[in-house]
Amino acid sequence: MAERRMLSKSLLMDNKFLTLSNDSKSLYLYLLMFADDDGIVKRSIMIDSVLNATDNNYSELEEKGLIIAISGNDEIRVITNWNGIETIREKLYSPTIYLNVRSRLYLKTDFSYTLNKNDPSVFSSADKWINDGRPKNIKDFKPLIQQHLKEVQYMDGTSTVQVQDMDGTSASPDQNRSDQYRLDQSRTDQDSKDQISQEKINSANMQLSSSNGGIGENASSVDSSTSSKDNNATRESGRDTGLPSGVDRGVSNDTAISKQNINQPYQDEIDSLFNYLNQQSNINISDNDRLANVFSQLVQNGYDIKDIQAGINDILDFANEAPQYQHEKPLTQLLIQHLSTYTRKA
Incomplete structure (x- = not known):
């Protein structure tokens, strides 16, 4: 954990911070100071005793949206706007030891944390964003948001958040994200499958015809049958990558x-x-x-x-x-x- 943290005037002038009680203000500043490089901090007896901090102070920070409580773990808190407050150079960055907590966090387009993966402004999981190098120079969040939606839909199967129209100005009342994802998936899968199948048949016929004196068609039929069986076996044995079609599915x-x-x-x-x-x-x-x-x-x-x-x-x-x-x-x-x-x- 770093020995120094940066505080900006904008933080001290923020209305959420200014409307806190003085005890809660002090607690928030201490939490910022003792948080790790991912903005996760463990509730400390030392901090609580020095500041005489109570559960009410922590609750006040949670109500203002300044920290996030983790269900099932009363000791851990997450600084909501950590990535907006602190900028840590890559060479100095050390990942948190609380990976199980970080795995539950998601990044919104203002780079603040949330536990709600279905929030319409979420563009990535915290783990993925950090693994990608914690980029902040993102100019267009729309493709990232759509990719995140597809991942969520694939893992959960449903969503209560509606998809925006193509111009991005209004929500489509009769179409949710799951419908949009299934439509895109069907088109992408079909186009890709048709193209790959044709290319494989042409390639196999050419190779086999030249190597076995003209029996390429029979061999190609056998290969096609075997390929079909292999594909079925792959799906049944769970060799999928955990991502939906249209998102990088890796080598098929x-x-x-x-x-x-x-x-x-x-x-x-x-x-x-x-x-x-x-x-x-x-x-x-x-x-x-x-x-x-x-x-x-x-x-x-x-x-x-x-x-x-x-x-x-x-x-x-x-x-x-x-x-x-x-x-x-x-x-x-x-x-x-x-x-x-x-x-x-x-």
């Missing part, structure tokens, strides 16, 4: 041949890491393509298998404390997003 079965060629030099290491992951976790993760590519990149970059295993263990330790990661898809997504970082630390 349609590109399994190219994936196999990429990872072939490290296939033994990849298989070993998947086996290790399933031995350490009570959740069985199938041979997920995107995760396999993460393994491959780490091995290719010279990281020792034991370092990667240590990174897996650290993420599993965190996931075991977070109920939302007790399923294959969200746990796989967590590994894809953070394994490289945890391996580097190891």
Whole structure:
């Protein structure tokens, strides 16, 4: 945790701050000073005793929207507008130790935190934004908001927040986000599937015809049947990445041949890491393509298998404390997003 924090005049002149009682003002300033680099602070006996702070003071800060209380954890508070108050250089930034708390936070377009992932101004989860380098030079939030909506819809299946019209000026009364997402998903999937299928057939026919003296059509039919079975098996075994169509789904079965060629030099290491992951976790993760590519990149970059295993263990330790990661898809997504970082630390 940093030894110094910056305070601006705008903070001290903010109406929410000015209307606080003097005791609550002092408490808020102390919380700012002792928060970690992600704006998360643990309620301290030292702070409470020095300021004679009570539950009423904390409640006043919560009511003003200056801090966020975490249900099920009375000791932890989050500074709502932390990212607007503090600017921490990348070289000095240290992530919070309360990863299970940060995983519940989302970023609004003013870079303040919220627990409500369905808030119409939310553009990213806190974890994803931080993993992307905590960018603040975002000029257009609309694509990020739409991507976040698709992720939420895929994970939850429903939403009570309505979609705006194409011009962005008004809400569509007869169409919610789920309807919009299903329409976009259907169009994207169909166009992509038709194009990829045709390209695969043409390529297979050309290759097989030249190599086996004209029996390409029969072999192509067999390959097509096998590909269909493989796709079904993939869906049944849960090898999806945890993201909806239209959002980066990673490498699919349609590109399994190219994936196999990429990872072939490290296939033994990849298989070993998947086996290790399933031995350490009570959740069985199938041979997920995107995760396999993460393994491959780490091995290719010279990281020792034991370092990667240590990174897996650290993420599993965190996931075991977070109920939302007790399923294959969200746990796989967590590994894809953070394994490289945890391996580097190891």
